[in-house]
Amino acid sequence: xxxxxxxxxxxxxxxxxxxxxxxxxxxxxxxxxxxxxxxxxxxxxxxxxxxxxxxxxxxxxxxxxxxxxxxxxxxxxxxxxxxxxxxxxxxxxxxxxxxxxxxxxxxxxxxxxxxxxxxxxxxxxxxxxxxxxxxxxxxxxxxxxxxxxxxxxxxxxxxxxxxxxxxxxxxxxxxxxxxxxxxxxxxxxxxxxxxxxxxxxxxxxxxxxxxxxxxxxxxxxxxxxxxxxxxxxxxxxxxxxxxxxxxxxxxxxxxxxxxxxxxxxxxxxxxxxxxxxxxxxxxxxxxxxxxxxxxxxxxxxxxxxxxxxxxxxxxxxxxxxxxxxxxxxxxxxxxxxxxxxxxxxxxxxxxxxxxxxxx
Numbered sequence: 432x433x434x435x436x437x438x439x440x441x442x443x444x445x446x447x448x449x450x451x452x453x454x455x456x457x458x459x460x461x462x463x464x465x466x467x468x469x470x471x472x473x474x475x476x477x478x479x480x481x482x483x484x485x486x487x488x489x490x491x492x493x494x495x496x497x498x499x500x501x502x503x504x505x506x507x508x509x510x511x512x513x514x515x516x517x518x519x520x521x522x523x524x525x526x527x528x529x530x531x532x533x534x535x536x537x538x539x540x541x542x543x544x545x546x547x548x549x550x551x552x553x554x555x556x557x558x559x560x561x562x563x564x565x566x567x568x569x570x571x572x573x574x575x576x577x578x579x580x581x582x583x584x585x586x587x588x589x590x591x592x593x594x595x596x597x598x599x600x601x602x603x604x605x606x607x608x609x610x611x612x613x614x615x616x617x618x619x620x621x622x623x624x625x626x627x628x629x630x631x632x633x634x635x636x637x638x639x640x641x642x643x644x645x646x647x648x649x650x651x652x653x654x655x656x657x658x659x660x661x662x663x664x665x666x667x668x669x670x671x672x673x674x675x676x677x678x679x680x681x682x683x684x685x686x687x688x689x690x691x692x693x694x695x696x697x698x699x700x701x702x703x704x705x706x707x708x709x710x711x712x713x714x715x716x717x718x719x720x721x722x723x724x725x726x727x728x729x730x731x732x733x734x735x736x737x738x739x740x741x742x743x744x745x746x747x748x749x750x751x752x753x754x755x756x757x758x759x760x761x762x763x764x765x766x767x768x769x770x771x772x773x774x775x776x777x778x779x780x781x782x783x784x785x786x787x788x789x790x
Contacts, residue, residue: 432587436534436586438589441589445589446587446589448588449583451588452531452587455509455531456531456583457556458529459511459531460478460556460557461476461478462476462478462486463475463510464477464488464496464506464507465508466496466499466500466503467503468495468496473499478557479553480549480556481556484582484584485580485582486535486582487540487553489549489550489577489579490576490577491576492574492575492576492577497537498577503536504535504536505537506532506533506534507533507534507535508530508533509531509533510530511530512527512613513529513592513612513614514613515527515611515613516591516594517607517609517611518597518601518608519597519604519608520597520598520601523595523596523601524595525591526591527591527593529590530589531587531588532586533581533585535581535582535585536581537580538579538580539578540580543573545580550567550568550576550578557639558633558635558638558639559638560633560635560638561633561635564633594608595608595609616644617640617642617644619664620663620664621665622665628666628704632650650663651750651752653742653746655742658703658704658705658742659703660701661701661704663702664695664700666709667695667712669688669691671712672695673686673687679729680727680729682727682762682764694727695714698715699717699752700714701714701715701743701750703739703743711730711731712728713727713743714726715747715750715753717753717756721756721757722760723759725759726761728740740769741769744770744773745773760784760786761786763784770784770786773786774786
């Protein structure tokens with residue numbers, strides 16, 4: 432603790448433990464760097480990485496902000512938003528958060544090995560394991576990059592958690608109060624269009640996606656010679672799916688592209704491919720435990736009669752997140768015999784089919 436890092440407002444929320452400070456720095460994906468440029472204050476967001484008690488920033492050799500950091504002290508802040516605190520009175524609304532303020536004098540990293548280690552740490556901060564998957568910087572790239580290190584010595588953390596702190600006189604008000612928790616959520620990965628169709632998702636992306644709670648961003652894949660079944664959403668040809676459902680299916684005639692996209696976003700989708708060309712589709716609406724509804728199954732007309740539909744359903748039913756589902760449902764007008772091969776049975780009305788899974 433120093434005069435600069437000693438908290439005055441809500442000092443009880445302060446924390447000077449190194450483990451707490453480092454944990455917040457490591458979880459934050461961006462920091463905000465405050466400095467003085469040409470006599471005026473400026474604050475800019477930056478990616479960062481930590482190795483031990485050093486913070487690393489990087490940019491181009493001509494980066495004006497980094498050059499300004501070398502000329503004088505700076506302030507760096509890190510913020511994690513954990514929830515909205517909704518009180519009965521306007522005065523006591525707040526946020527739950529974890530933050531760090533760091534004050535330091537930056538210095539240039541000139542040692543080549545330390546520079547390489549810092550740049551690798553920046554990739555690891557994005558996705559652990561990524562530095563072993565991507566090409567490291569070559570000599571020219573290394574010369575063009577300015578890396579700064581800042582000692583994590585003059586720093587403090589501040590944290591707030593828990594419910595609103597309403598005044599006693601407001602506790603009886605007819606107004607809901609509490610906390611709306613917030614967290615970082617991974618969306619669906621977007622493939623670089625220049626990737627080959629056979630390029631699988633990198634392990635580091637798998638792990639990061641799992642960390643951030645989108646279970647379906649981590650695709651499952653099945654291969655048979657040149658054929659592929661994948662749950663990776665970014666591979667889907669939604670124009671093809673919409674075209675088939677709207678014009679060729681009997682169950683979704685005239686559906687809109689927006690409805691197809693909305694339904695797919697709320698489902699576990701399976702695409703069947705040869706290379707980059709999509710040949711078939713199926714989606715499952717499920718709670719992953721008690722019930723699953725199989726819908727929108729098709730193989731394009733030119734590829735039928737070769738067993739691709741059977742393989743697609745086998746892949747769906749073998750998905751590791753679905754093998755313990757208790758009850759499966761599907762609706763069909765003319766494919767009862769096909770689905771009976773996979774354990775489905777007809778109901779009394781003859782159209783809805785049910786499959787009882789292993790419990």
